[in-house]
Amino acid sequence: MTKDISMDQLKKFQNDYENRKDSSVLERAVSHNGILETSADYKSDANMDPVFSIELDTGDVSNQKRSGRCWLFAALNTMRHHMANTLNLKGNWELSQNYVTFWDKLEKSNYFLENVLKTANKPTDSRKVSWLMNSPQGDGGQWDMLCALIEKYGIVPKSVMPETHSSNNSAGLDNALNLKLRHSASVLRQLVAKKATSDKISKTKTKMLNDIYRMLAYSFGKPVQKFNFEYRDKDGNYHIDQGITPKEFFKKYVNVNLEDYVSLINSPTEDKPFNKTYTIDMLGNVAGGRQIKHLNLTMDQFQELTIKQLKNGESVWFGSDVAQSSDRQKGIMDTKQYDRSALFDTDLSMSKAERLNYKESAMDHAMVITGVDIVDGQPTKWKVENSWGKKVGNKGYFVMSNDWFRTFVYQVVINKKYMSDNLKKLQAQKPIVLKPWDPMGTLA
Template sequence: MPQNSSNAAISSDQISRYQDQFNQRKDAQVIERALTHQGILATSADYASDTDMSPVFSIDLDTGKVANQKQSGRCWMFAALNTMRHHLADLFKLSDFELSQNYTFFWDKFEKANYFYQNVLNTADQPLDSRKVAFLMTTPQQDGGQWDMLCAIIEKYGIVPKSVMPETYSSSKSADLNKVLNKKLRKDAVTLRKLSAENASDADIAAARDTMLGEVYNILCYTLGEPTQTFDFEYRDDDHNYHLDKDLTPKSFYDKYVGWNLDDYVSVINAPTADKPYNKTYTVEMLGNVLGGREVKHLNLTMADFKALAIKQLQDGQSVWFGCDVGQSSDRQKGIMDLNAYNKNELLGTDLTMTKAERLDYAESLMTHAMVLTGVDLVDGKPTKWKVENSWGDKVGTKGFFVMSDRWMDEFCYQVVVNKKYLSDDLLKAQAEEPTVLLPWDPMGALAAN
């Protein structure tokens, strides 16, 4: 039975008791002075983790300089393109090369608008205060995404070098563009719901939607530049040899210079919640970007299997896309992600500990950021720490690279993408199964956007 609200009101006696308890702490005033001047993080920082997280690894891939997503939520896109860039750089001796994040950003925004329109029409018979409609209208589109969503873009539109479609103001600082796009999409949702309510013909709805998409396309061209259709690829490799490859398309460039079969790369998650049994696959309702394209699909595995697959791929010399909750127990400036980075429990005299499953179930944690695993330190065959390539530029961490403790990975990593050749026969069979459809707000539907 719910507690009677009149009995649950805070009394003056309670406040007096709490004050007495606070004053009885001998260190209360010391802690108060420290926290009021320095804040929780600086005061609780445990510098012992600095030595534990030294950036030395038994497996350490040379991946060149880090990229910088600047003031945009494209981490998932940067991380995925970086894994492809690493491969391309090794093959063609292009250590400082980057793929165009602006090109894939353009098409992702465009496709997300169409995806939103479809979801609006699919839910047009539901009231505005239904949870699904409210979910759609809260954020019609955003910068964030997942691995499968970038695969859907590449499979349809290909990729290009950054030199062919470089960054613009709005790609590097996307807040204003997102506000405009979301305003437009909400306005278009009004029109589409009205047309549906009036039983407009499919042809009339399609015509209205076509006009809307044309307007979105124009906005994207104005802010991000017109998307490249054909181009020449001119470069000097690391040996200073000159190369010119003419009349390429984005798809022919991808086929020639990356050439991965993206179907070979699968998403593996670790979600130890009761609603997601291990060795089963999952997708998320209303999550995606390209209608008719690749769907988001996750294979849920134990953390032991999750890490073993990542290690196998690193041992073969290939970096690993991964998603995590980067804001948890991490020092951005030092580039350290470690459970011992801060000791808030001891400082504040409380227990903030939750299990990984509890954090997911109670909205304390979800995937917020995607990066790339480029190394691991194995001691007696077991991982102790991981090397991480971030996309926040070279002014943080060790020239942009972070160190993640293995215990931090256990608690706050949720997704890796690996070549399915590393999966056992049983896991391959499990991955091929039809996925269970999760609700739109499930934490495994979170978009990496930091």
């Protein structure tokens, strides 16, 4: 039986409010200053002093501007850190995010259309079709999706294919591209319903992709096929490699074996036992390319492997829920930064599993861990390279408390050489397929 809020209850609520000694003070404070400002605990600022016992020199931060390509920026940052060391590079050198973005958008479009055809016999109000149409493509992604792109298309320096208005401000293109994809979905589903031949459907889809290629080329520029790689090292020596392809450039200069790097997640929910691998249905970009695959580990294992990689001089790509207990301007991520429970005198606590199960939290942003402060053998805080430019945090770098790491970090990418033989065997398992809307399928 449905029960409304009774007048007796309202009277009780009002009396309770008026009988609290601090109600009027807190009402003035919160109404004038806001919830976060009023609940801020400034002891957190002192505890998040940006000094670390292990710290990598990774140079200036990059800036994704008004786009959602953090996963690309973070991943390419880990690669440029590697290149800077091996080539002794001079200055603020970056790999082209725009080049990878072009191919990601094209491949996501094809991946979407393939899923449209696979679900063409389902009604439009089925959960899978509804999920597909909710966001045909976007800026977000996963580590394995980047690997699939690089394995197919290679990579180039930023100087060869720099940012454009649309890569820096992606909303306009995303809106136009999603309109095109939804229109295409309607056409393809109608062809299937009319029992069109596979050849007719294939030719129609190819025409759609041709139109999408043109939209992307107008917006990002046409991807380069060959280029000259020029640079000066820190000793002032000039280097040039002429007529090199993007795949040759990646193999020769980035020289990272992508097969060595695997995704580890920490999802303490009952539906995902630890020490099992998982993938997500209908999630990816390159059709037939590298599959998204996660090994679920305990947080202690998760952090131990992250520290091992840092100690060996390698930065760590990671995915987290960046908006939680975070101050963008100060560059602080700390669970003790705001105490809203004390402010409102109510229980706002949730476990990590509860946050995932009840949609309070999910991975929505990727960054790079470049340092850690270890005291008495335990991590206390972490140094984070963001991709929001130098005007936030400490010249673009953030400080993350260890409790924030354990609460809001969901994914790290680790070189398999830091994993035990047993963990390698576990990672090699055939993955369990999760539903498309599972929180571990959220794109950073």
